[in-house]
Amino acid sequence: MPLTAADKRTTFKKMHESGCFILPNPFDVGGARALQQLGFEAVASTSAGFAWSIGKPDNRVTVDDVCDHLTALSAAVDIPVNADFEGGFAVEPDKVAANVARGVKTGVAGLSIEDSTGDAAKPLFDFKLAVERIKAARKAIDADNSGVVLTGRCEAFLWGQPDLNLVIERLQAYSEAGADCLYAPGIKTNEEISAVVKAVAPKPVNLLLIAPSRSLREVADLGVRRISVGASLARMAWAGFMKAAQEMAEKGTFTEMANVYPGQLNKMFK
Template structure:
């Protein structure tokens, strides 16, 4: 598919009447495996992308993130939405440039979050700056030759600011700024999910991957969710299985994991 075709396919998934799962790949092998499994779109995970090269979430540079994205685009024909963190800079112009670079790398969608990434100081950008950053990302996306899907993330709960009213206020403002998809990671319960979904008209993404706070496709669909991502959960599950096999070898001298498949 051309990039235009991929962009249209991603948008169509959001517009159908039932939720879909966008699987988070972390390397070439996982991207190919997820495509073969039958997923219709992929997302990147900033944390998984960092861990596979020995770094922590937030430590990849923009150049490193784009190189990772190009690698994934090069091995799968599926549309890819990129986890672009906070846009690699505080200014609206930084967010716009990150969207342009992601599109050049082959993505047809991407997310911008409102967390500052600062160890000292406020966890979130103030309301006005946050909205301006999303608006700039949307404007950059609209100048592309295809319809890039912009996801705007309100990071309140993820950043230890558990204010649902402010989360909804931000998401509503991001919708008015033109965001195509809205996302508030780590919402505390299904009641909060329902409130968020009822408060906006654009598709809402829910992040599964946290024990005790993950739900089935059917349950999330009933709550109003249109897209479900899985964060680092597939990556961590794969690494856990490999670690269990390694422990068996070292502790027992056996290779039963091979026969177990």
């Protein structure tokens, strides 16, 4: 019998209580189902990977686009789906709350809200507003006792502000505002990771890994609870696609076709 949204949310919450798990990021339904068959216990959407799959740049999709995508992902697999919900597709806390309420209805087990503005001149929302946005998301999630895991993200490192004290101050505030999990994409060193883990304990921390720098065991030893890979799987898929397509377009040859996936995809999706 397929698992209900409530079942997936209960499972996802328990996954954050101990140990460390990989939360890979598929960009479509087929990828999500393949990851489930490979044994992953949960997956997360990727804003960039999904945007590219529908011919848009990252951060240029609509809340309608994303909610439709999340509904499809959640229905396609019997494991929890965590939503990359960008900045909530709004600035004002009440509008973030309204969009989060829509996101919860897609069946996701988790949902993240980030604090980046998209403006390079002022990349992060003011501290007070950023905290109020997390509070609004928490309230929207709790309105129907959904049990969705809320992740608070500080994007400072990704926007050229590698100030660990700033990141920790924000993550602690997001935790107090109701975030269940904390995430600072872009932190890399053992010292940075350990400092974040210690600062928000006992809340779990998500780590972004987009390069082959560490193993699951090494990350677990730092106290991290979950690992995501962002748009890396999408980039890998595009790498193979573009390499073969460029060869055909520029040389009229087809040697890259020798590198197709050797597995039986039809059997995977039966």
